[in-house]
Every structure is written in structure tokens, then in C-alpha cells.
Amino acid sequence: MPPRQRPQGPTLDEIRLWPAMVSVEDAAWALRVSRAYAYRLLQHGQLPVRTKLVGSRRVVVTSSLISYIADKSEDDPGPGYDQDVAHRHSPGRTPGAGEAPQRTGRPAGPGYDPRAATRVR
Known part of the structure; x- marks a missing residue:
């Protein structure tokens, strides 16, 4: 399997030599995204x-990994980078037209003290 310490992802020719199924971690490496993000x-x-x-x-x-990377390499200059997915998940960005704002799961507003908030299960 591919070493995980290499900073750059594998080439398409290297991926073609991989087994029929690979771990999510290896796919993340090929897609050039973090394991957590994948x-x-x-x-x-x-x-x-x-x-x-x-x-x-x-x-x-x-x-399917090969097909996706081959399609993206024809369209995008940055291999493995899906700008649409990355944009939707960027922290701190404002929602675009027709999108609902992302919720943080905590109350907002003046006077909110997270130390005083209790969690009820």
C-alpha cells in the first residue's frame, strides 16, 4: 500500500496498480484531502x-476512484481538488443564495455564557 508520509498524492498510473478496493484513508490520500475530511x-x-x-x-x-480522478484531471488544474465540495464545507463562509445558514448547535446572542449552559439528555 502507499506510504502515508508522502506529501503529494499518487499518480493515476500508480492508483491503477492498487487492489480492487482500498481503505478510505488511501482514497483520501489519492484525492489529496485529509483522512478526517474524507x-x-x-x-x-x-x-x-x-x-x-x-x-x-x-x-x-x-x-470509481480512478474514474473520478481521471474526470477531474481533465476539468480542473488542481488534481483531486473538488472546489464545489471544498467551498460548501469551508468554515466561516457566508451561505450563498438559496442556502440555509449552517447551525453551530449552540445558542447565539449577547449574554450567552457556555460555562453556565447545562446539557440535558
Whole structure:
């Protein structure tokens, strides 16, 4: 498997030599995103590649990873960078037209003291 300490992702030719299914971590490396971000996209159903459940483990289908990267490399100058997905998940940005603002899950407004807030389960 590919080493994780390399700063740059693998080439498309290297990915073509991978097994039929790879871990989400390896797919994240190929997509040039962090492992945490790949799992967040997977959790929200927005990971741009096909996955399968093998036992209790989620794996990525390598052929869909190859197709996605090949398509993106034709369209984008930055390989593996999905500007639309990255833009939707950028912290601190204001919502665009037709988008609902993201909720933080905590009350807002003057006088809010997080130390005084109690959590009821």
C-alpha cells in the first residue's frame, strides 16, 4: 500500500496498480484531502467515489476512484481538488443564495455564557 508520509498524492498510473478496493484513508490520500475530511464526506454521503461495506469496514472501489480522478484531471488544474465540495464545507463562509445558514448547535446572542449552559439528555 502507499506510504502515508508522502506529501503529494499518487499518480493515476500508480492508483491503477492498487487492489480492487482500498481503505478510505488511501482514497483520501489519492484525492489529496485529509483522512478526517474524507470520513466527514462519507458520513454525509458526499464522498465522490463508490464505497462498499465489507464486514463492518467501509472500503472504496478503486475503479470509481480512478474514474473520478481521471474526470477531474481533465476539468480542473488542481488534481483531486473538488472546489464545489471544498467551498460548501469551508468554515466561516457566508451561505450563498438559496442556502440555509449552517447551525453551530449552540445558542447565539449577547449574554450567552457556555460555562453556565447545562446539557440535558
